[in-house]
Ligand SMILES: *[C@@H]1O[C@H](CO)[C@@H](O)[C@H](O)[C@H]1NC(C)=O
Ligand SMILES: *[C@@H]1O[C@H](CO)[C@@H](O)[C@H](O)[C@H]1NC(C)=O
Ligand SMILES: *[C@@H]1O[C@H](CO)[C@@H](O)[C@H](O)[C@H]1NC(C)=O
Ligand SMILES: *[C@@H]1O[C@H](CO)[C@@H](O)[C@H](O)[C@H]1NC(C)=O
Ligand SMILES: *[C@@H]1O[C@H](CO)[C@@H](O)[C@H](O)[C@H]1NC(C)=O
Ligand SMILES: *[C@@H]1O[C@H](CO)[C@@H](O)[C@H](O)[C@H]1NC(C)=O
């Protein structure tokens with residue numbers, strides 16, 4: 001099951017004097033929470049293991065690799081590094097090998113300048129590394145690895161589409177257990193940390209597949225279950241007794257659920273920019289609702305206007321995207337996912353969407369309705385009232401499902417709660433002026449007729465509609 005926890009919600013309303021313009025800004029920071037099934041599949045990790053050119057880290061308890069000289073300078077927390085250590089205990093360190101098995105969970109000194117995908121008491125001393133359980137690592141400049149790193153970074157930081165990594169280092173903790181190592185114990189963790197740089201900027205990408213334990217026995221963990229005590233730390237330490245960035249779940253019992261969390265909307269994936277003194281998190285988890293009401297503005301190219309007297313514009317985006325990603329794409333040009341606030345749009349938009357998306361082999365598209373803020377009720381992100389409804393089944397039935405984002409059926413126009421992680425095409429809605437809609441948005445050459453049966457349904461139907469801007 002999937003649900004979102006909202007950690008911050010604020011509304012800003014502002015009126016600009018002398019202009020008939022209002023602007024509403026709603027920022028919703030959503031943190032994706034909790035699904036047992038939503039994880040990064042091992043097949044979706046950066047390729048790893050001996051067959052992919054990795055080296056095994058020798059078996060051990062609290063041990064580390066030899067110092068690994070790097071072929072480039074790696075910037076981290078404002079310092080350039082020419083070497084690193086891979087540590088059994090779930091960390092990459094830059095100033096010294098780390099043998100500490102209980103994570104510090106507090107500011108640390110020089111030796112501990114480190115990246116911790118899962119700092120906890122991993123123990124491999126009783127096992128010979130095999131493809132079924134091992135810690136492996138490699139430096140990579142392979143184009144496939146660099147492209148994969150780039151894809152993750154650009155997804156997390158859309159402004160960095162020009163970033164081209166030239167180097168990466170991939171460390172994988174595959175199917176490892178906790179102190180004391182028992183080779184037959186099946187409670188195991190699988191995670192991967194990739195660091196990458198172009199010499200100037202650098203990033204860390206964490207993938208979590210299976211996280212079944214958080215704590216070794218010597219960190220007061222349960223001797224069989226590997227939980228309790230001081231749970232694993234996830235984050236970045238500068239090693240200056242001060243600067244550090246940790247995940248919210250770091251050092252908490254809830255770190256066991258990290259493979260269903262994300263800071264980029266993809267369960268089990270975390271991306272951070274790590275070269276400068278301040279570790280930078282992606283903005284992808286922000287949903288920004290923007291509304292403007294300028295006068296008599298026409299819709300820009302690549303969008304569609306439904307009524308002559310209104311400057312509401314719609315754009316139709318075929319790229320299959322998860323809910324938050326779709327909303328962010330709309331936000332990027334001052335739009336929101338579409339809200340179907342009356343029968344007119346409720347019928348018309350799905351019909352246009354059906355014409356434009358029918359080649360995609362999907363049956364639905366995203367609207368901006370969800371229940372991520374208040375789990376008990378669906379709302380529109382842009383704050384419009386939720387009076388008009390077109391649920392597939394009746395509303396009380398819809399409220400019982402576990403899905404939190406509202407999709408619309410292309411053929412029939414009815415709504416239903418959909419898994420927010422599904423990838424669907426989407427429609428954005430915005431108010432005219434000065435917006436540049438991406439050229440990938442689809443427009444129609446001909447406008448379909450509105451179905452007769454709704455022609456008297458809404459007073460808003462009185463005005464004839466036309467398209468002001470298809471392709472200029
Ligand atoms: C790494 O570099 C250091 C300093 O240049 C050197 O002393 C050491 O031998 C190198 N290690 C390896 C494994 O090449
Ligand atoms: C790190 O190396 C880069 C590239 O060589 C250089 O531009 C930068 O000034 C260095 N940073 C520090 C803190 O030395
Ligand atoms: C992980 O290790 C356990 C214990 O050795 C083993 O039973 C299991 O099959 C391994 N899992 C994978 C996916 O290799
Ligand atoms: C992990 O997530 C599950 C499912 O949401 C939840 O029931 C459980 O309490 C969470 N565990 C911890 C330790 O937070
Ligand atoms: C933390 O980082 C900032 C920015 O580089 C730096 O000014 C400050 O001195 C650091 N704090 C400590 C305690 O080193
Ligand atoms: C809605 O569905 C529920 C559960 O199936 C049913 O009990 C209820 O009577 C239905 N309400 C309406 C208005 O159809």
Ligand SMILES: *[C@@H]1O[C@H](CO)[C@@H](O)[C@H](O)[C@H]1NC(C)=O
Pocket residue numbers: 307309310311459460461462463
């Ligand atoms: C457009 O026309 C409809 C129908 O007359 C009306 O209800 C609506 O308020 C008008 N919109 C604007 C922005 O004037």
